Amino acid sequence: MTHSYDRALPRAVRQAMPMARDVLVEVAKQHGVCIRPIALRRFDLITGKTEIIDVPCGATLESKCPPCAKRNRQLRMAQCREGWHLDEEPTITPDEPSDEQRRLIESRADIQARRDGAEKAGEDTTELNALIAGLDEEINAAGMRGNVLGRSRTKRSRSTRRRQDAPDLPKRKMTHTTLGRTFKAPDGKTYRPSLFVTLTLPSYGKVRDGVPVDPDTYDYRRAVRDALHFSKLIDRFVQNLRRVAGYDVQYFASVEPQKRLAPHLHMAIRGTLPRAEIKQIAAATYHQVWWPQADEVVFDGDHMPVWDEQAGYLNPATGEVLPTWDEALDAIDADEHAEPLHVIRFGDQIDVQGVLAGTKDADQCIRYLSKYLTKSIGEAFDGGQAQRDHAARLLDALRYEPCSPTCPNWLRYGIQPKNAKPGMHPGHCRGKAHKPDHLGYAGRRILVSRKWSNKTLAEHKQDRRTWVLEALGQPNEPTDPHRYIWRPVAAGDANIPPLAVRLLRTVAERQRWRAHLRALEARAGGQDLSAIEDLGRAA
Numbered sequence: 001m002t003h004s005y006d007r008a009l010p011r012a013v014r015q016a017m018p019m020a021r022d023v024l025v026e027v028a029k030q031h032g033v034c035i036r037p038i039a040l041r042r043f044d045l046i047t048g049k050t051e052i053i054d055v056p057c058g059a060t061l062e063s064k065c066p067p068c069a070k071r072n073r074q075l076r077m078a079q080c081r082e083g084w085h086l087d088e089e090p091t092i093t094p095d096e097p098s099d100e101q102r103r104l105i106e107s108r109a110d111i112q113a114r115r116d117g118a119e120k121a122g123e124d125t126t127e128l129n130a131l132i133a134g135l136d137e138e139i140n141a142a143g144m145r146g147n148v149l150g151r152s153r154t155k156r157s158r159s160t161r162r163r164q165d166a167p168d169l170p171k172r173k174m175t176h177t178t179l180g181r182t183f184k185a186p187d188g189k190t191y192r193p194s195l196f197v198t199l200t201l202p203s204y205g206k207v208r209d210g211v212p213v214d215p216d217t218y219d220y221r222r223a224v225r226d227a228l229h230f231s232k233l234i235d236r237f238v239q240n241l242r243r244v245a246g247y248d249v250q251y252f253a254s255v256e257p258q259k260r261l262a263p264h265l266h267m268a269i270r271g272t273l274p275r276a277e278i279k280q281i282a283a284a285t286y287h288q289v290w291w292p293q294a295d296e297v298v299f300d301g302d303h304m305p306v307w308d309e310q311a312g313y314l315n316p317a318t319g320e321v322l323p324t325w326d327e328a329l330d331a332i333d334a335d336e337h338a339e340p341l342h343v344i345r346f347g348d349q350i351d352v353q354g355v356l357a358g359t360k361d362a363d364q365c366i367r368y369l370s371k372y373l374t375k376s377i378g379e380a381f382d383g384g385q386a387q388r389d390h391a392a393r394l395l396d397a398l399r400y401e402p403c404s405p406t407c408p409n410w411l412r413y414g415i416q417p418k419n420a421k422p423g424m425h426p427g428h429c430r431g432k433a434h435k436p437d438h439l440g441y442a443g444r445r446i447l448v449s450r451k452w453s454n455k456t457l458a459e460h461k462q463d464r465r466t467w468v469l470e471a472l473g474q475p476n477e478p479t480d481p482h483r484y485i486w487r488p489v490a491a492g493d494a495n496i497p498p499l500a501v502r503l504l505r506t507v508a509e510r511q512r513w514r515a516h517l518r519a520l521e522a523r524a525g526g527q528d529l530s531a532i533e534d535l536g537r538a539a
Helices: 004-008 011-016 020-030 066-084 099-120 126-141 220-228 230-245 275-284 324-333 360-369 385-396 406-415 457-472 499-523 530-538
Strands: 038-044 048-053 195-201 250-259 263-269 286-289 307-309 312-314 342-344 348-354 446-448 484-488
Touching: 011 342, 020 066, 020 499, 066 250, 066 360, 066 446, 066 457, 195 275, 220 230, 220 342, 220 385, 230 250, 230 263, 230 275, 230 286, 230 342, 250 360, 263 360, 275 348, 348 360
Parallel strands: none
Antiparallel strands: 038 048, 038 484, 195 263, 195 348, 250 263, 250 446, 286 342, 307 312
């Protein structure tokens, strides 16, 4: 319906007016309200009541949902702060298995026995294999870690002898601790310093303002291969760090993009080592990628492998079956002169800072660790057209680069991908690494060791919620986890109000919350309680 005062305004003026729906979304963002909530139906088994509950989407990127991304960033900052300078050993005691977990393991044993029997009898086990796969997913979803059978297959053995071009590292006897050294000042005060380390990748060519000075000589192939395998290099660094330190070093790290769009690492380390040793460890750390060679193009254009239901992919000219992934690796194992596809190392730029708990430096490092967590690697910088062209060249170099054993790009180099299936085409990989938002890096953006804060992320979230409720004087009674049954609501369900109505309700709730905070602040004699409000948004 168009109001009379709308019709009275010139068309250009009306078009310049913001849409009411857009204003609502901006208001929701200001109040920390999720702008794309997920509707779930909750059944109360005690009262029999059914209601629709809006659950935040939980997005970690600002481009999807700024309030949820900010909430996640604040939660990660709290997790980093709480675990960085622990002065007592964290103790992790596994929970007692529940009846449901026992039932799942018993079902797994029964199906495994049936599968083994069918396999011995030469019967088809496809259906039983599918049941086992589904049950293994249920086992992990029920709160159990790892695989029931441990390693599902024998791991390929590689020589552990270090490369000739990599220096050896000292190795200390391991002690069963996660705490670093302490130092006593002349006044008797004890200090427990920790480290903040930044590690980068090597140079691929001279850059200025984040873009190559000469794109033609910039080593884009090496840049994308380093990005693809950067997470493995980080794992190697942690292994070497613990061997040299002699204790179970704990860390909180974030992978963020440099202005040149290469990933680099910020790492908060509990405890301290000499700066020279950290730099020595970084210089001696490398990761070898033992994959088939992917430098010589075998199939291109219209001359591509064809699929055969029985044999897999065939050479279209000769009908010869292409080597499978396992056969290609067997060939590498059998060749004593084989070289790895790629060797990745850190660059020369290594920054090591000592940090004390509760200092401004510690707070600044935590903010730095989480600076770009709400942005993807591909969108962290907007350096204009020159940087967009640089990103396009990276994507172009990445297009045909194999990102994993299952990547369709292996067909281009005459190898059948692992678990090959029909319809695979080089240059059309759907893997995370090939997406523009990731620019080759498919690993996790946040890396946290198991004994960092002695809490899961869910427990940190509950701590923040408890703190806020106590500050507001609200009850915080534990909820029986077996009281409710949650079910997703189908799209188009007539019982769900429009999104705008749901956002309005949640904004009104946050306004009441804010009014309560102001009243609390007034009773506190004007004390600034903005921190409580920030925590409230993150709870």
